Structures are given as structure tokens and as C-alpha cells.
Amino acid sequence: MQIGSIQLAPGAALAPMAGFTDAACRRMAARHGAVYTVSEMVSAKALTFGDKKSAQLIANGETLAPYGVQLFGAEPETMERAAALIGGYAFDFIDINMGCPAPKITAGGAGSRLLLEPERCGAIVAAVVKESGGRPVTVKMRTGWDAQHITAAEAAKACEAAGAAAIAVHGRTREQMYTPGTVDPAAIAAVKAAVKVPVVANGDIESAQDALDLLEATGCDGVMVGRAALGDPWLFGEIRAALAGQPLPPRPTLRQKMEALRTQIYEMCEEKGEWTAMPQARSQALYYMKGLKGAAALRRACCELQHFEDVDRLIEKVYAAGNR
Ligand SMILES: Cc1cc2nc3c(=O)[nH]c(=O)nc-3n(C[C@H](O)[C@H](O)[C@H](O)COP(=O)(O)O)c2cc1C
The missing domain is CATH 3.20.20.70 (Aldolase class I)
Structure with missing residues (x-):
């Protein structure tokens, strides 16, 4: 088109x-x-x-x-x-x-x-x-x-x-x-x-x-x-x-998902500054948590994101909840 x-x-x-x-x-x-x-x-x-x-x-x-x-x-x-x-x-x-x-x-x-x-x-x-x-x-x-x-x-x-x-x-x-x-x-x-x-x-x-x-x-x-x-x-x-009539590519691994989440929030912070970016990053992060084990605790962790470093703590929690 x-x-x-x-x-x-x-x-x-x-x-x-x-x-x-x-x-x-x-x-x-x-x-x-x-x-x-x-x-x-x-x-x-x-x-x-x-x-x-x-x-x-x-x-x-x-x-x-x-x-x-x-x-x-x-x-x-x-x-x-x-x-x-x-x-x-x-x-x-x-x-x-x-x-x-x-x-x-x-x-x-x-x-x-x-x-x-x-x-x-x-x-x-x-x-x-x-x-x-x-x-x-x-x-x-x-x-x-x-x-x-x-x-x-x-x-x-x-x-x-x-x-x-x-x-x-x-x-x-x-x-x-x-x-x-x-x-x-x-x-x-x-x-x-x-x-x-x-x-x-x-x-x-x-x-x-x-x-x-x-x-x-x-x-x-x-x-x-x-x-x-x-x-x-x-x-x-x-x-x-x-x-294109081709077979679907494999679904992303958890690692790929978490890397994408981190990259996206990093770029948001670079472009708008942490103060503006982090409240919006919380809503983006919630979507990346969809379907993961320990959803309630992970959702809470998303809502508590304040600084870029908190994203790494969130990702640690994702793995600690038994997601692979
Ligand atoms: C949070 C949110 C914000 C949206 N903002 C806009 C917008 O700024 N402009 C617009 O044309 N549509 C906006 N939409 C509508 C979407 O572009 C889309 O038409 C709608 O979500 C249906 O598509 P979907 O089922 O694939 O989400 C918004 C939708 C959502 C959920």
C-alpha cells in the first residue's frame, strides 16, 4: 500500500x-x-x-x-x-x-x-x-x-x-x-x-x-x-x-522481552529526562509484565518505578518470581 x-x-x-x-x-x-x-x-x-x-x-x-x-x-x-x-x-x-x-x-x-x-x-x-x-x-x-x-x-x-x-x-x-x-x-x-x-x-x-x-x-x-x-x-x-505466507517467527524469549523493556525506558529517559519519562515508563512496563508469573507483585513493582535503576530491580524481580 x-x-x-x-x-x-x-x-x-x-x-x-x-x-x-x-x-x-x-x-x-x-x-x-x-x-x-x-x-x-x-x-x-x-x-x-x-x-x-x-x-x-x-x-x-x-x-x-x-x-x-x-x-x-x-x-x-x-x-x-x-x-x-x-x-x-x-x-x-x-x-x-x-x-x-x-x-x-x-x-x-x-x-x-x-x-x-x-x-x-x-x-x-x-x-x-x-x-x-x-x-x-x-x-x-x-x-x-x-x-x-x-x-x-x-x-x-x-x-x-x-x-x-x-x-x-x-x-x-x-x-x-x-x-x-x-x-x-x-x-x-x-x-x-x-x-x-x-x-x-x-x-x-x-x-x-x-x-x-x-x-x-x-x-x-x-x-x-x-x-x-x-x-x-x-x-x-x-x-x-x-x-508474506511465511511461518511465524519464534516468540521472544524472556531475556529479549526484558532487554526491549530496558532499552525502551532507557531511550525514554534519554529523550525526555527521567522526571517526565518514569511515570510513563510505569504504564509501558506493565504491558511487558503481561502473562508473567507473580503478576500482582510485578504490577506493584512497575507502579513504584521512579528512577531508571529501578528497571533493573524490576527485571530481577521478574526472574525471582520464577519466570524463565
Ligand atoms: C491509551 C490509548 C490512547 C490512545 N490515543 C489515541 C490517539 O492519540 N490518537 C488516536 O487516533 N487514537 C488513539 N487511541 C486509539 C488507538 O489508536 C486505536 O484506534 C484503538 O486502541 C483500537 O485499536 P487496538 O484495539 O489495536 O488497540 C488510543 C487508544 C488507547 C488505548
Whole structure:
């Protein structure tokens, strides 16, 4: 599949996740085969106010896979100004958030709230395209606001007409939030059928087989993985292998997992400083503990991480709990 002029290998993209998909997380995913990665969502309004924290979310460092910066906002003018402001950063495309269900985002008219106004979706894409400096503009959306407003296909058409180069669809409405078992492949397929640009299917992919199944059920051009890739970047390699019809690579050893955890947190500390990095590192570490023996004690140890050295103590506890 292609995003504008960016050619992508067959595989899965890393979904944008606020609080998680920082540069270290994106690099870890790309190293293991993510075909592209997306930043945490960045407030267009905050960028226009010169907010430094928002700008820090964009910096990428070493690029191992095509990288998109995701902006959220409700006003085409603000989105346009934000797109112009980030022009000096190193990234490959701009992604627009039309899926966030959080009340603090939708109350301002942004995120999934935009899906109630397909015309506005198009106006926002057009505004960002104007200032994207020729870099492709993509959109990530849900299937609609609620069961009475499944508007993704209409919104996607408006986005395509305004110049969007690809659309990613999380197969839930805003109302469904993250309720397990509610991903709707038919609603994703409807978006795929409505536009000519590539469509990427997202939602509840936890294995290579899930990726194959969602591709088949939706007819989409690619898949995107979020939560299941946290603490398990190897999933990207498995999906690549499955799509190539090859046997899946062996699961990572515990040592490989712990090395990845340590590397990721080390890079987080290097890039943001321990003070900012460690609270976020706690949530990342929790994902690396999934399925291990002594889970309750390990979870407590994750929550107590304060300094980088504590990561080594956590890893010692993992082995001491009898994990091999
Ligand atoms: C903690 C968290 C943060 C998220 N942040 C964003 C975000 O910043 N932008 C966005 O478009 N989607 C965001 N999402 C949604 C994911 O990108 C994805 O669509 C959703 O998790 C479904 O995919 P999954 O089942 O593979 O996790 C977030 C999801 C989670 C769980």
C-alpha cells in the first residue's frame, strides 16, 4: 500500500496512542517491523499557543519507518496554522484525529465529534493539505458517533475529496468507546467501498491471525495495531510473516522481552529526562509484565518505578518470581 508517494511494505502500522506512542515506543515498533508509526495526538490549538510540551511530542529522532504526526482540533483555521507551524520537524505525513472519544476532546468539537459533521471533516483536511508542504495528509476515524450516526463512509468521502491520502478506521463508534467485542468489520468495509484511497483497518488485533481475518473481512489495504503491540512489538514481525505466507517467527524469549523493556525506558529517559519519562515508563512496563508469573507483585513493582535503576530491580524481580 502507498500513502501518497510513501511506499509501504505489507504489514501492520502502530496506532497512535496518547501517553504511549512516544519516540522510544515508535522506534521499538519500527525495529520489529511496524510499517509506519504515528505520534501521540497533538493539540493544534496548543501548538498555535507555542506550547512546548506539544511540540516535544512531535520530535522523532532516528527514523526507522515512515512516521506521521497526528493533530487534533475542531477548527480548519487552527489546524491549518498548526500544520504550518510543524513544517520544520522531521516527519513523513500528517494524520488528523477524527476518532478520539474522550469527553475533554469531543466537548471542544474535535476527535470523534467531527464525524457528526462530514463537511467539516473535509474542510479540516483541505486546510491541513494547504499547509502540509506537500507531505501526505491522512485521517484516523471511528465508524461514527453512535449506532444512529454511522457516518465514517460519508466522512471518508469528504476527506478523500479534500485530498486525504489514506484513511484508518477503528471499527467502533464513539459510543462504543473500547467495549470488547464491538469492532464492526462491516462498517470498516463500508469505508473501504466508499473511497479509492487506501483504507487501514484497526481494532482488537491481538495476533497475526486476527490481522489476516480483519483484512479478509474488510477488504482493506492494511491493518493497524494499538494496545496488543504494547509490550509486544514482536507482533509486527509476526503479522509481516503471516502476510508474506511465511511461518511465524519464534516468540521472544524472556531475556529479549526484558532487554526491549530496558532499552525502551532507557531511550525514554534519554529523550525526555527521567522526571517526565518514569511515570510513563510505569504504564509501558506493565504491558511487558503481561502473562508473567507473580503478576500482582510485578504490577506493584512497575507502579513504584521512579528512577531508571529501578528497571533493573524490576527485571530481577521478574526472574525471582520464577519466570524463565
Ligand atoms: C491509551 C490509548 C490512547 C490512545 N490515543 C489515541 C490517539 O492519540 N490518537 C488516536 O487516533 N487514537 C488513539 N487511541 C486509539 C488507538 O489508536 C486505536 O484506534 C484503538 O486502541 C483500537 O485499536 P487496538 O484495539 O489495536 O488497540 C488510543 C487508544 C488507547 C488505548
